[in-house]
Amino acid sequence: MEKLELLLPLAWRSLWRNPRRTIITVLVVSVGLWSILVFAVLLEAWSASSRDTTQKMMTGEGQIHAAGYLDDPTIANRMAPLEGALADILKSDAVKAYAERVRVAAIMQSEYRTLPITLTGVAPAKERAVSVLPDKVSKGRYLENAEDDGIVIGRNLASRLKTRVGKRVVVLVQDTKGELAERAFKVVGVYAASQQIEDEFVFTGLDPAQKLIGAGSGISEIVFDSSDAEALPSLVDKLRAAAPALDVQSWETLKPLAYAVSTFFNEFIMMWLGVMFAMMAIGIVNTQLMAVFERTREFGLFQALGMRPRLVLMEVALESTMLIGIGVVIGAAFAVLSVMAFPGGLDLGFLGRGAELVGAGRVLYLSIDISDFVRYSFIIWALGVCASLWPAWRAAHVSPVMAMARA
Amino acid sequence: MRILAFICILSLFSTAVRAQEADADALLRAAFDNWRAKSSDSEVTMTVHRPDWERSMSMKAWTQGDDFALVRFTAPAKDAGNATLKTDKGTWIYNPKLNQVIKLPASMLAQSWMGSDFSYNDLSKADDILTEYTHKLVKTEETGGDKIYTIEAIPKPDAPVVWGKLVVKVREDGVMLAETYYDQDMKVVREMTTEKVGEVGGRDYPLVMVMRPADEPEKWTRIETSSADFNIDLPSYLFTLSNLQNPRR
Numbered sequence: 001m002e003k004l005e006l007l008l009p010l011a012w013r014s015l016w017r018n019p020r021r022t023i024i025t026v027l028v029v030s031v032g033l034w035s036i037l038v039f040a041v042l043l044e045a046w047s048a049s050s051r052d053t054t055q056k057m058m059t060g061e062g063q064i065h066a067a068g069y070l071d072d073p074t075i076a077n078r079m080a081p082l083e084g085a086l087a088d089i090l091k092s093d094a095v096k097a098y099a100e101r102v103r104v105a106a107i108m109q110s111e112y113r114t115l116p117i118t119l120t121g122v123a124p125a126k127e128r129a130v131s132v133l134p135d136k137v138s139k140g141r142y143l144e145n146a147e148d149d150g151i152v153i154g155r156n157l158a159s160r161l162k163t164r165v166g167k168r169v170v171v172l173v174q175d176t177k178g179e180l181a182e183r184a185f186k187v188v189g190v191y192a193a194s195q196q197i198e199d200e201f202v203f204t205g206l207d208p209a210q211k212l213i214g215a216g217s218g219i220s221e222i223v224f225d226s227s228d229a230e231a232l233p234s235l236v237d238k239l240r241a242a243a244p245a246l247d248v249q250s251w252e253t254l255k256p257l258a259y260a261v262s263t264f265f266n267e268f269i270m271m272w273l274g275v276m277f278a279m280m281a282i283g284i285v286n287t288q289l290m291a292v293f294e295r296t297r298e299f300g301l302f303q304a305l306g307m308r309p310r311l312v313l314m315e316v317a318l319e320s321t322m323l324i325g326i327g328v329v330i331g332a333a334f335a336v337l338s339v340m341a342f343p344g345g346l347d348l349g350f351l352g353r354g355a356e357l358v359g360a361g362r363v364l365y366l367s368i369d370i371s372d373f374v375r376y377s378f379i380i381w382a383l384g385v386c387a388s389l390w391p392a393w394r395a396a397h398v399s400p401v402m403a404m405a406r407a
Numbered sequence: 408m409r410i411l412a413f414i415c416i417l418s419l420f421s422t423a424v425r426a427q428e429a430d431a432d433a434l435l436r437a438a439f440d441n442w443r444a445k446s447s448d449s450e451v452t453m454t455v456h457r458p459d460w461e462r463s464m465s466m467k468a469w470t471q472g473d474d475f476a477l478v479r480f481t482a483p484a485k486d487a488g489n490a491t492l493k494t495d496k497g498t499w500i501y502n503p504k505l506n507q508v509i510k511l512p513a514s515m516l517a518q519s520w521m522g523s524d525f526s527y528n529d530l531s532k533a534d535d536i537l538t539e540y541t542h543k544l545v546k547t548e549e550t551g552g553d554k555i556y557t558i559e560a561i562p563k564p565d566a567p568v569v570w571g572k573l574v575v576k577v578r579e580d581g582v583m584l585a586e587t588y589y590d591q592d593m594k595v596v597r598e599m600t601t602e603k604v605g606e607v608g609g610r611d612y613p614l615v616m617v618m619r620p621a622d623e624p625e626k627w628t629r630i631e632t633s634s635a636d637f638n639i640d641l642p643s644y645l646f647t648l649s650n651l652q653n654p655r656r
Contacts, residue, residue: 107513107514109569110569111569111570111571111588111590111591111596113517114514114516114518163591167591168569170567170568170569172516173513174513180513182513183565183567184562184566184568
C-alpha cells in the first residue's frame with residue numbers, strides 16, 4: 001500500500017510527461033472500445049429485430065403441421081382439428097398463446113394482374129395473440145371473426161394488383177379433391193409489414209377458407225408461443241411426445257436463417273472484439289515500448305537508487321492501467337452517448353427495403369445492456385494491461401550500469 | 408344437308424324474333440349462339456401488334472357447345488402444331504417441340520395466350536358473361552337499318568370474376584359488335600370491337616375483331632375469321648387429350 005502511494009503519483013506524472021503520446025493511446029483505446037460497444041448494441045438490436053420479425057409476423061415460436069406439410073404445403077397435408085393430449089398441452093400454462101390456421105398456396109386475381117399468394121385462413125381472436133400482423137392494418141379493418149369472409153392483403157400486393165379496400169379479388173386454390181376452386185373475396189383491409197410478407201400472405205376467416213378448399217374442419221398448422229422462451233425446447237419435446245404423428249418444430253428449425261442471424265451476431269461481436277483488440281494492442285505496446293525505451297536512463301537510475309525491478313514493473317504497469325482506464329472510460333461514455341442519441345430507435349428507412357432482405361425490421365431499437373458494456377470494457381482493459389506487461393518487463397530488466405552508461 | 412340449313416335458318420330466325428323482344432339475357436345468348444353455335448369449325452388468323460413488331464398466326468378452331476374448344480396453329484412454321492384444348496375439366500396446351508401436353512395451372516390461366524392480348528381465361532371462360540353476370544339493356548339505337556343493343560353486364564354478388572362490369576353491343580341478329588371490360592372503378596381496361604361484319608358459314612358474323620388494352624394504345628390483337636362452318640357434327644374424339652397430342656384431324 002505504501003508502495004502504491006509512492007508509485008501512483010509517479011505513474012500519473014510520467015503519463016503526462018508526454019501528453020501527445022498519452023492522448024494518442026487514449027484515443028486508440030477509446031475509439032476501439034466505442035466501436036465495439038456500439039457494434040454490440042447495433043448487432044444485438046438487429047438480431048432482436050430479425051427474431052421478432054420472424055416470430056411475431058407469421059412463424060411464432062413454434063409450429064405444428066401434419067407430417068409432410070413443410071415439404072409440400074398443400075391441403076392434402078392437413079391435420080384434424082385440435083384435440084386430446086395436444087390440446088391439453090397447448091391450453092396449459094406452458095403455452096402463452098396458440099392459433100390454428102389453414103394455409104395453402106393460391107393465386108389472386110384482380111382486373112389487371114394475377115399473382116401467386118399464400119391464402120391463410122385464421123381465427124382472428126387467437127391470431128392476434130401470436131402475430132402482430134392484425135395490428136398492422138393500415139387501411140380498412142382486420143377480420144372480425146373466423147366466419148368473416150372478407151380478405152386482408154398486404155400493401156405491396158394491393159399496389160401490384162392495382163386493387164384496394166372495398167374492391168373484389170378472385171382467389172384460386174387447389175381443393176382437397178385436387179380440383180380448382182375459386183371464389184370472389186372483398187378486400188376489407190390492407191396491412192403493412194415487410195415486403196416479403198406483404199406479397200405473400202393474405203388472410204381470410206378460417207371458416208370461409210376451409211369451405212373454399214373443402215377441408216371440412218381440417219387445419220394446416222398450429223402456431224404457438226411458449227410462456228418462457230428458455231423452456232421452448234422442452235415444450236417442443238412435450239408436444240412431440242403428445243402428437244407423434246405430427247411435425248412439431250421450433251422457430252430455430254423453421255426459420256434457420258433468422259436463427260443463424262441471431263447466433264451469428266453474438267459470434268460476430270466476439271470476432272470484432274478480437275480484431276479491435278489486436279489493433280489496440282499493437283498501438284498500446286508500441287507507445288509503451290517507445291516510452292520505456294526513451295526512459296531507459298531513468299529506469300537505470302531508479303534501480304541504482306535501490307528500486308526493485310518488481311516495483312519498476314509495477315510502475316510501468318500502473319501507467320498502462322491508468323492510460324487504458326482513461327481510454328476505456330471515455331470510449332464507454334461516448335458509446336452510451338451514441339446510443340442515447342437515438343431514443344426512438346434507428347430508422348433504417350434510408351436503406352429502403354434492403355434491410356428487410358436480411359430479415360430486420362424497419363426500425364432498430366437500440367438498448368444498452370449494462371452487463372455487456374461492463375464485460376467488454378473490462379475485457380479490453382484487462383487485455384490492454386496484459387499487453388503492456390511486455391514493455392514493463394523490459395523496463396524492469398534494464399541493467400542499471402548499461403542504462404546509466406547511455407548518454 | 409338441306410335439313411341442317413333449315414335448322415340453321417330457323418335458329419337464326421328464332422334469335423331474331425327473340426331479339427325483337429329486346430330481352431338482354433336472350434340477346435347475349437343469341438350473340439353466343441351466333442358466334443359459336445352448337446358447334447363450329449373455323450379458320451382464323453390472329454395478328455398481334457406491338458409498338459415495334461407485328462406477327463400473324465393462322466389456326467384452325469373447333470368448338471362444341473359452351474365447354475369444348477380446340478385450337479390448333481397451322482402457320483407460321485415456328486408456331487405450327489401448337490394447340491390449346493379446353494374441356495369442361497380444364498385447359499391443356501400441347502407443344503410439338505416438347506411433344507408434351509401440359510395442363511394449365513391456375514396461375515397461367517390469366518396469362519397471355521400465344522403472346523396476344525387474349526388470356527387463356529378469355530378462351531376458357533368466355534361464357535362467364537352468360538352465367539356469372541346479371542344483364543340489363545341500357546341502350547337501343549338504329550344504324551343503317553340495324554338495331555343495335557347495348558347491354559350492361561354486372562357480376563352477380565359472389566361471382567368469381569374481377570371485372571366491374573362488361574358492356575356488350577349486339578346487333579339485332581346476334582352479331583357481337585363490341586365488348587368492353589371495366590375495372591371496379593368503372594374505368595375501361597380493355598375493349599374488343601368488331602371491325603368487319605360479313606357472311607360466313609351461311610350467317611352474318613363478326614369477321615374481324617380487335618382486342619385493345621385501354622392503357623397501351625400501340626398494342627392490339629386482331630382476329631380474322633376466313634372461313635367457318637356452324638352446327639356441324641364433330642367427331643367425339645376431337646376434344647380429347649389423345650387428339651390434342653396426336654391430331655387425327
